[in-house]
Amino acid sequence: NAGVMQNPRHLVRRRGQEARLRCSPMKGHSHVYWYRQLPEEGLKFMVYLQKENIIDESGMPKERFSAEFPKEGPSILRIQQVVRGDSAAYFCASSPPASETQYFGPGTRLLVL
Amino acid sequence: GQNIDQPTEMTATEGAIVQINCTYQTSGFNGLFWYQQHAGEAPTFLSYNVLDGLEEKGRFSSFLSRSKGYSYLLLKELQMKDSASYLCAVRGAAGNKLTFGGGTRVLVKP
Numbered sequence: 001n002a003g004v005m006q007n008p009r010h011l012v013r014r015r016g017q018e019a020r021l022r023c024s025p026m027k028g029h030s031h032v033y034w035y036r037q038l039p040e041e042g043l044k045f046m047v048y049l050q051k052e053n054i055i056d057e058s059g060m061p062k063e064r065f066s067a068e069f070p071k072e073g074p075s076i077l078r079i080q081q082v083v084r085g086d087s088a089a090y091f092c093a094s095s096p097p098a099s100e101t102q103y104f105g106p107g108t109r110l111l112v113l
Numbered sequence: 114g115q116n117i118d119q120p121t122e123m124t125a126t127e128g129a130i131v132q133i134n135c136t137y138q139t140s141g142f143n144g145l146f147w148y149q150q151h152a153g154e155a156p157t158f159l160s161y162n163v164l165d166g167l168e169e170k171g172r173f174s175s176f177l178s179r180s181k182g183y184s185y186l187l188l189k190e191l192q193m194k195d196s197a198s199y200l201c202a203v204r205g206a207a208g209n210k211l212t213f214g215g216g217t218r219v220l221v222k223p
Contacts (some may be wrong), residue, residue, distance in 0.1 A: 075209070095209070
């Protein structure tokens with residue numbers, strides 16, 4: 001049973017470009033969470049999605065950031081017009097319905113030049 | 114809101130025991146988690162406590178006191194591979210999101 005998959009593992013963008021981060025949850029998991037980890041800091045919640053629904057986006061910056069989890073395919077975290085401060089590791093986690101435990105993917109390390 | 118506190122760093126000797134404390138102040142509580150994270154890797158699930166008491170899982174144990182807003186992770190018979198960051202996270206009463214502490218970096222020395 002494959003774990004949570006994220007790609008790309010590393011992404012380099014120049015300021016002003018767009019970044020698209022993909023997350024495929026574990027088989028049977030319909031809940032997806034995105035977290036951001038800045039250098040030397042803890043994980044910060046961004047958004048919680050179920051298939052085709054955003055359940056909680058209280059941690060998402062109001063501008064430039066969006067997330068989706070379509071009926072088919074992976075969840076996408078999209079960052080428009082990236083700035084240097086967006087450089088971080090972005091982790092996706094998934095859980096099955098009615099489960100407390102979230103399982104994390106390997107993360108995408110975004111570097112904005 | 115949520116506030117999670119844990120020490121920044123701890124050092125211990127191979128074969129010894131280390132206890133990592135975590136205190137939290139939350140507007141609601143629906144479980145506390147411990148994760149292990151090696152540098153550059155994903156957090157991996159270690160334990161979950163929602164009721165008071167001690168949960169033991171091999172060399173690792175986790176304790177929770179809800180009235181004190183306190184948990185600890187106990188690592189026994191330390192091995193070099195246990196050198197990692199240990200993350201304490203609380204799930205609030207509303208929703209599934211986890212609020213993480215800053216993590217405790219544990220260095221195991223020979």
